Amino acid sequence: MSKNVSENKNDSIKESGEGKTRLKLAIQKSGRLAEESKELLDKCGISFNKSKDQLFCAAQNFPLDVFFVRDDDIPAFVASKVCQVGIVGQNVLNEENILSRNQKLRMVEEILPLGFGRCRLSLAVPHGFEYQGPHSLQGKIIATSYQGILSHYIAQQNIGAEIVDMRGSVEIAPRIGMADAICDLVSSGATLAVNGLKEVETIFQSEAVLIRSPDITAQQNDILNRLITRITGVMQAQSSKYIMLHCPVERVEQIRRVIPGCDSPTILALQGRSDTVAVHAVCNEGIFWETMEQLKSQGASDILVLPIEKMLD
Numbered sequence: 014m015s016k017n018v019s020e021n022k023n024d025s026i027k028e029s030g031e032g033k034t035r036l037k038l039a040i041q042k043s044g045r046l047a048e049e050s051k052e053l054l055d056k057c058g059i060s061f062n063k064s065k066d067q068l069f070c071a072a073q074n075f076p077l078d079v080f081f082v083r084d085d086d087i088p089a090f091v092a093s094k095v096c097q098v099g100i101v102g103q104n105v106l107n108e109e110n111i112l113s114r115n116q117k118l119r120m121v122e123e124i125l126p127l128g129f130g131r132c133r134l135s136l137a138v139p140h141g142f143e144y145q146g147p148h149s150l151q152g153k154i155i156a157t158s159y160q161g162i163l164s165h166y167i168a169q170q171n172i173g174a175e176i177v178d179m180r181g182s183v184e185i186a187p188r189i190g191m192a193d194a195i196c197d198l199v200s201s202g203a204t205l206a207v208n209g210l211k212e213v214e215t216i217f218q219s220e221a222v223l224i225r226s227p228d229i230t231a232q233q234n235d236i237l238n239r240l241i242t243r244i245t246g247v248m249q250a251q252s253s254k255y256i257m258l259h260c261p262v263e264r265v266e267q268i269r270r271v272i273p274g275c276d277s278p279t280i281l282a283l284q285g286r287s288d289t290v291a292v293h294a295v296c297n298e299g300i301f302w303e304t305m306e307q308l309k310s311q312g313a314s315d316i317l318v319l320p321i322e323k324m325l326d
């Protein structure tokens with residue numbers, strides 16, 4: 014008994030990589046990406062105790078150290094040797110890339126889109142503005158926190174517009190007479206509507222991504238590959254469902270074609286029922302009521318759709 018306990022302790026030390034190579038990950042400390050970044054690590058089975066205002070935290074059961082920083086600092090953290098990986102919006106990475114003279118920053122690589130933090134960088138004008146296309150902004154003043162991406166866009170479009178750099182509350186700029194238009198991040202569009210603005214052009218689509226530094230050791234790369242495998246598994250599980258149903262033997266092929274994203278379902282015999290089988294399948298897409306109704310109309314019954322917690326191919 015006591016032998017087992019000490020073996021377990023050794024295992025957990027080995028697992029946490031104490032005294033060995035660890036991978037350093039930068040995530041947003043607080044803000045729109047913070048909770049989902051932490052939740053993702055949690056779903057990957059990586060746990061850490063973080064007290065308030067702590068900058069750094071070592072995972073207990075995975076060789077990962079997490080740094081909690083402002084999102085704008087994440088690309089620079091990853092470009093330097095402070096961290097090897099980070100979770101950041103593509104908008105921030107792109108903006109820093111355009112503005113920075115740091116060569117290393119340009120070598121920071123996006124390795125995995127993470128499916129959260131989705132938003133778009135859009136141009137918006139007051140309702141009274143007669144917008145007929147990007148050329149309507151010729152000679153106008155545009156307020157933004159994204160002068161890098163915006164100046165790139167207006168150069169591409171051949172527009173002569175003046176950019177006013179604002180750190181926050183960009184949406185109030187037209188109302189207070191600071192600008193004719195704005196270029197800001199939008200997700201639902203509610204903030205624009207409240208401020209009497211209409212979205213007229215999307216110039217950049219963004220979501221949170223995992224980024225990596227060009228300087229990474231072979232051991233850190235192994236840890237990174239383990240992390241990527243877990244994240245991919247979590248994301249696959251989130252978008253997948255397990256479906257179970259009963260169906261007449263002769264309808265199996267038709268039913269299979271209706272189940273979304275399913276090539277080879279498991280067919281199981283049912284005790285005492287030679288005319289009916291159970292069909293079990295993992296669907297790599299969500300299953301909506303319409304699909305269930307369609308399955309029923311094809312002869313399926315007892316349809317159950319279950320969430321999948323983890324997945325490893």
Ligand code: ATP
Binds near residue numbers: 042044045132199
């Ligand atoms: P920090 O204090 O870390 O600098 P911030 O105020 O610059 O935070 P947040 O508002 O928390 O940033 O947004 C972080 C990221 O969330 C954005 O860079 C973007 O990638 C993403 N995001 C998703 N939806 C939106 C949205 N509607 N508005 C702003 N950002 C959004």
Ligand code: ZN
Binds near residue numbers: 083084
């Ligand atoms: Zn920021």
